Amino acid sequence: NAGVTQTPKFQVLKTGQSMTLQCAQDMNHEYMSWYRQDPGMGLRLIHYSVGAGITDQGEVPNGYNVSRSTTEDFPLRLLSAAPSQTSVYFCASSYSKGTGYTGELFFGEGSRLTVL
Amino acid sequence: GESVGLHLPTLSVQEGDNSIINCAYSNSASDYFIWYKQESGKGPQFIIDIRSNMDKRQGQRVTVLLNKTVKHLSLQIAATQPGDSAVYFCAESLGYGQNFVFGPGTRLSVLP
Numbered sequence: 001n002a003g004v005t006q007t008p009k010f011q012v013l014k015t016g017q018s019m020t021l022q023c024a025q026d027m028n029h030e031y032m033s034w035y036r037q038d039p040g041m042g043l044r045l046i047h048y049s050v051g052a053g054i055t056d057q058g059e060v061p062n063g064y065n066v067s068r069s070t071t072e073d074f075p076l077r078l079l080s081a082a083p084s085q086t087s088v089y090f091c092a093s094s095y096s097k098g099t100g101y102t103g104e105l106f107f108g109e110g111s112r113l114t115v116l
Numbered sequence: 117g118e119s120v121g122l123h124l125p126t127l128s129v130q131e132g133d134n135s136i137i138n139c140a141y142s143n144s145a146s147d148y149f150i151w152y153k154q155e156s157g158k159g160p161q162f163i164i165d166i167r168s169n170m171d172k173r174q175g176q177r178v179t180v181l182l183n184k185t186v187k188h189l190s191l192q193i194a195a196t197q198p199g200d201s202a203v204y205f206c207a208e209s210l211g212y213g214q215n216f217v218f219g220p221g222t223r224l225s226v227l228p
Contacts, residue, residue, distance in 0.1 A: 004159075031214050040125075042205055042218030043160070050214070058215065090159050094214065104150060105216065107159030 002026050006091050006108035013081040013115045021076040021111050023091030031094045032074040033105070036060065036087040043090060049074055081115045088112050128225045135193040137222045139206035144187060148209035150216065151180060151191045155202045163191070163204075193224075201226045 007022045025032065033048035035058075045058030049068040063085060065077040074093075078085060089112075092105040129135045141149070147168040152160035166173045166180045166189075173180050179192040189206050203223045207216040 033215070035218075040220060042207075042220045043216075044218070045215055048215060059217075092159075104162035104165065105160075107161070109159050110157075 004091055004093055004106050004108035006089075006111050008111060009109065010112050011114070013078075013113065015082060015115060017081050018077070018079050019081065020078075021089055021091075021113070023074045023076065023108060024072050025074075025091075025093040025106070026072065027093065027095070027106065028071060029093035029095050029106070030071065032068065033058070033092050034064070034066065034074070034076045035090045035092065037090060037110075038087050046076065046089075078113075081113075083115045086113060086115045125220070126223045126225065128227055129196050130227050131196060131198060133196055135191075135196045135200070135224060137191045137193075137204050137206075137224065139189040139191075139219050139222075141187050141189060141206070141208045141217075141219075143208060143210065143217075144184070146208040146210060146217075149180070149182060149189055150207045150209075151178075151189075152205045152207060152218075153200075153202045154205065154221070160205060196224075196226050198226050198228070200224060 004025045030051045034046040035043035037043045044060045046064050047066040049055045052071050055066050088110045090110050091108045094105050150165040151163040153163050154160045164175045164178050164180050166182050177194045181190045203221045205218050205221045207218045209216050
Protein backbone atom coordinates (compact mmCIF):
# COMPACT_ATOMS: atom_id res chain seq x y z
CA ASN A 1 0.00 0.00 0.00
CA ALA A 2 1.31 3.42 -0.96
CA GLY A 3 -0.78 5.18 1.74
CA VAL A 4 -0.82 8.96 1.27
CA THR A 5 1.26 10.24 -1.63
CA GLN A 6 2.18 13.89 -2.04
CA THR A 7 3.79 15.57 -5.04
CA PRO A 8 5.98 17.47 -5.53
CA LYS A 9 8.31 16.98 -2.56
CA PHE A 10 10.05 20.30 -3.19
CA GLN A 11 8.98 23.41 -5.06
CA VAL A 12 10.29 26.95 -5.43
CA LEU A 13 7.91 29.65 -6.61
CA LYS A 14 8.12 33.35 -7.26
CA THR A 15 5.64 35.67 -5.62
CA GLY A 16 2.41 35.74 -7.57
CA GLN A 17 2.84 32.37 -9.25
CA SER A 18 0.24 29.67 -8.87
CA MET A 19 0.63 25.96 -8.32
CA THR A 20 -1.13 22.84 -7.12
CA LEU A 21 0.09 20.43 -4.49
CA GLN A 22 -1.19 16.96 -5.24
CA CYS A 23 -2.38 14.46 -2.65
CA ALA A 24 -3.65 10.95 -3.30
CA GLN A 25 -4.56 8.13 -0.94
CA ASP A 26 -5.29 4.50 -1.75
CA MET A 27 -6.93 3.51 1.55
CA ASN A 28 -10.47 4.49 0.58
CA HIS A 29 -10.51 7.07 3.36
CA GLU A 30 -13.41 9.48 3.37
CA TYR A 31 -11.67 12.19 5.38
CA MET A 32 -8.74 14.13 3.92
CA SER A 33 -7.04 17.29 5.07
CA TRP A 34 -4.17 19.67 4.45
CA TYR A 35 -1.90 21.06 7.16
CA ARG A 36 1.01 23.45 7.04
CA GLN A 37 3.97 23.23 9.37
CA ASP A 38 6.14 26.21 10.18
CA PRO A 39 9.31 26.26 12.32
CA GLY A 40 8.58 26.15 16.04
CA MET A 41 4.89 25.65 15.47
CA GLY A 42 2.62 22.69 15.32
CA LEU A 43 0.65 21.72 12.28
CA ARG A 44 -2.18 24.06 11.38
CA LEU A 45 -5.24 22.91 9.47
CA ILE A 46 -5.80 24.64 6.11
CA HIS A 47 -8.75 22.81 4.54
CA TYR A 48 -10.43 19.48 4.99
CA SER A 49 -12.95 17.23 3.28
CA VAL A 50 -15.28 14.61 4.75
CA GLY A 51 -16.06 13.06 1.38
CA ALA A 52 -16.15 13.60 -2.37
CA GLY A 53 -17.79 16.91 -3.23
CA ILE A 54 -17.53 18.26 0.32
CA THR A 55 -14.84 20.65 1.54
CA ASP A 56 -14.55 23.10 4.39
CA GLN A 57 -12.12 25.60 5.82
CA GLY A 58 -9.74 24.97 8.66
CA GLU A 59 -7.77 27.36 10.83
CA VAL A 60 -5.68 29.04 8.10
CA PRO A 61 -7.55 28.82 4.76
CA ASN A 62 -6.70 32.22 3.24
CA GLY A 63 -4.73 31.99 0.00
CA TYR A 64 -5.59 28.34 -0.59
CA ASN A 65 -8.30 26.51 -2.52
CA VAL A 66 -9.24 22.86 -2.51
CA SER A 67 -11.61 20.53 -4.33
CA ARG A 68 -12.59 16.89 -3.86
CA SER A 69 -13.89 15.35 -7.04
CA THR A 70 -12.90 11.79 -6.10
CA THR A 71 -12.39 9.89 -2.87
CA GLU A 72 -8.71 9.37 -3.69
CA ASP A 73 -7.53 12.89 -4.55
CA PHE A 74 -7.45 16.15 -2.63
CA PRO A 75 -5.33 18.82 -4.38
CA LEU A 76 -4.36 22.08 -2.69
CA ARG A 77 -4.12 25.14 -4.92
CA LEU A 78 -2.17 28.32 -4.31
CA LEU A 79 -3.65 30.93 -6.64
CA SER A 80 -1.09 33.70 -6.08
CA ALA A 81 1.83 32.58 -3.96
CA ALA A 82 3.17 34.86 -1.22
CA PRO A 83 6.36 34.56 0.86
CA SER A 84 4.17 33.93 3.92
CA GLN A 85 3.15 30.64 2.30
CA THR A 86 6.69 29.30 2.53
CA SER A 87 6.16 26.19 4.61
CA VAL A 88 6.03 22.42 4.65
CA TYR A 89 2.63 21.11 3.65
CA PHE A 90 1.22 17.80 4.81
CA CYS A 91 -1.76 15.95 3.47
CA ALA A 92 -3.49 13.52 5.82
CA SER A 93 -6.40 11.11 5.61
CA SER A 94 -8.44 8.97 7.95
CA TYR A 95 -11.34 6.58 7.85
CA SER A 96 -14.51 8.44 8.65
CA LYS A 97 -17.34 6.62 10.34
CA GLY A 98 -19.67 9.57 10.26
CA THR A 99 -20.57 9.91 13.87
CA GLY A 100 -17.81 7.80 15.33
CA TYR A 101 -14.17 8.41 16.08
CA THR A 102 -12.02 8.26 12.99
CA GLY A 103 -8.85 7.35 14.77
CA GLU A 104 -5.44 8.27 13.58
CA LEU A 105 -4.55 10.52 10.71
CA PHE A 106 -2.26 9.00 8.11
CA PHE A 107 0.18 11.60 6.82
CA GLY A 108 2.07 11.96 3.59
CA GLU A 109 5.79 12.71 3.52
CA GLY A 110 5.26 16.42 3.02
CA SER A 111 5.83 19.03 0.30
CA ARG A 112 8.38 21.73 1.04
CA LEU A 113 7.40 25.00 -0.64
CA THR A 114 9.56 28.11 -0.86
CA VAL A 115 8.11 31.35 -2.18
CA LEU A 116 10.67 33.97 -3.18
CA GLY B 117 -7.93 30.62 21.03
CA GLU B 118 -8.28 26.91 21.38
CA SER B 119 -4.91 25.30 21.06
CA VAL B 120 -2.70 22.67 22.47
CA GLY B 121 0.28 24.15 24.25
CA LEU B 122 3.92 23.30 24.63
CA HIS B 123 5.53 22.66 27.98
CA LEU B 124 9.12 22.16 26.86
CA PRO B 125 10.55 22.63 23.40
CA THR B 126 13.49 20.25 23.89
CA LEU B 127 14.19 17.25 26.07
CA SER B 128 17.43 15.31 26.36
CA VAL B 129 17.56 11.91 28.03
CA GLN B 130 20.14 9.19 28.43
CA GLU B 131 19.66 6.03 26.46
CA GLY B 132 17.84 3.52 28.61
CA ASP B 133 16.17 6.13 30.82
CA ASN B 134 12.46 6.87 30.78
CA SER B 135 11.20 9.98 28.98
CA ILE B 136 8.20 12.09 29.89
CA ILE B 137 6.84 14.58 27.40
CA ASN B 138 4.10 16.93 28.58
CA CYS B 139 1.35 18.81 26.83
CA ALA B 140 -1.41 21.17 27.93
CA TYR B 141 -4.69 21.63 26.14
CA SER B 142 -7.10 24.50 26.53
CA ASN B 143 -10.42 23.18 25.25
CA SER B 144 -12.19 21.23 27.95
CA ALA B 145 -14.62 19.94 25.32
CA SER B 146 -11.90 18.05 23.44
CA ASP B 147 -12.65 14.37 23.68
CA TYR B 148 -9.90 12.62 21.75
CA PHE B 149 -6.13 13.00 21.90
CA ILE B 150 -3.26 11.57 19.91
CA TRP B 151 0.51 11.62 20.24
CA TYR B 152 2.49 11.75 17.02
CA LYS B 153 6.18 11.22 16.33
CA GLN B 154 7.88 13.08 13.51
CA GLU B 155 11.32 12.15 12.31
CA SER B 156 13.37 14.56 10.26
CA GLY B 157 12.04 14.98 6.74
CA LYS B 158 9.03 12.75 7.31
CA GLY B 159 5.37 13.10 8.07
CA PRO B 160 4.01 12.59 11.59
CA GLN B 161 3.37 9.01 12.63
CA PHE B 162 0.76 7.82 15.09
CA ILE B 163 2.08 6.62 18.45
CA ILE B 164 -0.88 6.25 20.75
CA ASP B 165 -4.30 7.73 21.35
CA ILE B 166 -6.67 8.20 24.27
CA ARG B 167 -10.29 9.19 24.63
CA SER B 168 -11.58 11.54 27.28
CA ASN B 169 -13.35 8.74 29.15
CA MET B 170 -9.97 7.21 29.99
CA ASP B 171 -7.12 8.34 32.27
CA LYS B 172 -4.38 6.08 31.02
CA ARG B 173 -3.58 3.95 28.05
CA GLN B 174 -0.55 1.79 27.45
CA GLY B 175 1.14 0.63 24.30
CA GLN B 176 4.44 -0.96 23.56
CA ARG B 177 6.97 1.01 25.66
CA VAL B 178 4.65 4.04 25.64
CA THR B 179 1.99 5.24 28.05
CA VAL B 180 -0.32 8.20 27.68
CA LEU B 181 -1.83 9.85 30.73
CA LEU B 182 -4.76 12.23 30.60
CA ASN B 183 -5.64 14.56 33.46
CA LYS B 184 -8.88 16.30 32.55
CA THR B 185 -8.96 18.30 35.78
CA VAL B 186 -5.93 20.33 34.77
CA LYS B 187 -6.20 19.67 31.04
CA HIS B 188 -2.86 17.95 30.84
CA LEU B 189 -1.60 15.15 28.63
CA SER B 190 1.69 13.31 28.94
CA LEU B 191 3.59 10.70 26.97
CA GLN B 192 5.90 8.35 28.79
CA ILE B 193 8.48 6.37 26.85
CA ALA B 194 10.14 3.53 28.71
CA ALA B 195 13.77 2.60 28.16
CA THR B 196 14.34 5.34 25.61
CA GLN B 197 16.31 4.27 22.56
CA PRO B 198 18.26 6.26 19.94
CA GLY B 199 15.45 5.55 17.48
CA ASP B 200 13.11 7.52 19.71
CA SER B 201 14.91 10.75 18.83
CA ALA B 202 12.31 12.87 17.04
CA VAL B 203 9.81 15.66 17.54
CA TYR B 204 6.70 14.62 19.43
CA PHE B 205 3.38 16.35 18.97
CA CYS B 206 0.24 16.10 20.99
CA ALA B 207 -3.02 16.76 19.18
CA GLU B 208 -6.56 17.25 20.38
CA SER B 209 -9.72 16.68 18.45
CA LEU B 210 -12.61 19.08 18.43
CA GLY B 211 -15.03 16.66 16.86
CA TYR B 212 -15.08 12.96 16.04
CA GLY B 213 -11.33 12.74 15.71
CA GLN B 214 -11.16 14.54 12.42
CA ASN B 215 -9.94 18.11 12.75
CA PHE B 216 -7.04 17.99 15.12
CA VAL B 217 -5.32 20.92 16.80
CA PHE B 218 -1.61 20.27 17.22
CA GLY B 219 0.78 21.55 19.82
CA PRO B 220 4.16 23.09 18.80
CA GLY B 221 5.99 19.87 19.59
CA THR B 222 8.87 18.72 21.80
CA ARG B 223 12.19 17.62 20.36
CA LEU B 224 13.49 14.54 22.13
CA SER B 225 17.21 13.85 21.92
CA VAL B 226 18.57 10.56 23.19
CA LEU B 227 22.13 10.74 24.47
CA PRO B 228 24.43 7.70 24.22
